[in-house]
Amino acid sequence: MSGIEFDLVLDAKGLMCPEPVMMLHNKVKELQSGGVLQVLATDPSTKRDIAKFCSFLGYNLLQHDEVEGVFTFYIQKP
Numbered sequence: 001m002s003g004i005e006f007d008l009v010l011d012a013k014g015l016m017c018p019e020p021v022m023m024l025h026n027k028v029k030e031l032q033s034g035g036v037l038q039v040l041a042t043d044p045s046t047k048r049d050i051a052k053f054c055s056f057l058g059y060n061l062l063q064h065d066e067v068e069g070v071f072t073f074y075i076q077k078p
Helices: 019-030 046-057
Strands: 008-012 036-041 060-067 070-076
Touching (some): 019 036, 019 046, 036 046
Antiparallel strands (some): 036 070, 060 070
16 A cells, blocks of 8 residues: 555456556546546556656656556646
């Protein structure tokens, strides 16, 4: 467990590129400034894609990890 508190969850497990990032783009619109989104995914390309998404759009990738094939990301809206 990360211990990071989050406001919303995006479950993109079982989806392949580009679906997780497309869903992420829509979901972050629901966050208030400073809010944190937890993203769950199983596609290994999300490690690269979500990091690029955050960097390009100015979101903070607080933490990411992998447990038993599930990638978990914590993204904070600026």
